[in-house]
Amino acid sequence: MRKSNLMKYYIIGLTLISFTALFLSLNSSGDVKQLKQKLSQKDEIITQLKKQIQEKDKKIQELSQEKEALVEKLKIIEEKIKKANKTLKRKGIRIRLPQGGRFIPAEEGKKLQLYADSLDKNIDKLLKVMADVPIGVPLYGRITSRFGYRRDPFNGRRAFHSGIDLRARYKQPVFATANGYVEFAGWSSGYGKLVIIRHKYGYKTYYGHLAKIRVKKGRWVKAGTVIGYAGSTGRSTGVHLHYEIRRYGKLVNPLRLLYLNRTNSF
Ligand SMILES: [Zn+2]
Known part of the structure; x- marks a missing residue:
């Protein structure tokens, strides 16, 4: 081999080595840059996550406070x-x-x-x-006669009044005061046209002196159903509704159940 050839190879080799070194150094500095970039990105993510955790903690605290208030309400x-x-x-x-x-x-x-x-x-x-339960009024009208002993409107003698009388307009609607079955719907001496409704818990309600009856015996009625219209049939001196409540056969003062007042209120 000639000396000049040897020299040529030597130069080529050297050039190759220096290029490789340059390439490697360039490449490794790129890696470091990338790593630094990645690290800073991770830091950012961590900060964001921490912020999110703080917000969630706050939410949890708020929710638990709300829950406590809810339990108090319940x-x-x-x-x-x-x-x-x-x-x-x-x-x-x-x-x-x-x-x-x-x-x-x-x-x-x-x-x-x-x-x-x-x-x-x-x-x-x-x-x-x-x-x-028969709570409430069967008709909107002033009470003209209460439950208990009173002077009889026909003969002036002391007599027991088995219910209350409510002043009414002729044919004013009369409502059932509770759910129940119509036990009687027809004429009854004294009461005139009468409806009797049988309810739960031993109650029965009587609606007397009606002008017209709107329900038949055996029918199920809901509280608030119009069962008839006010009149003056039977032993009556004027248009009114005689309303009576019995429980297990015994007379009850309807006033006890008529209004949700101080003694009746929930
Ligand atoms: Zn009466």
């Missing part, structure tokens, strides 16, 4: 249900409220839902009882 509702039940008991209506009403810790979200559901069921039951 407890108040529970007390009201108990009070309503007591009022009914005072009136002699004993009902068994659906299970529940026991306080359940707020931490147990699912049980809190069950607690609310049981209160809801209790309210439904109370509403049903309210519709089954």
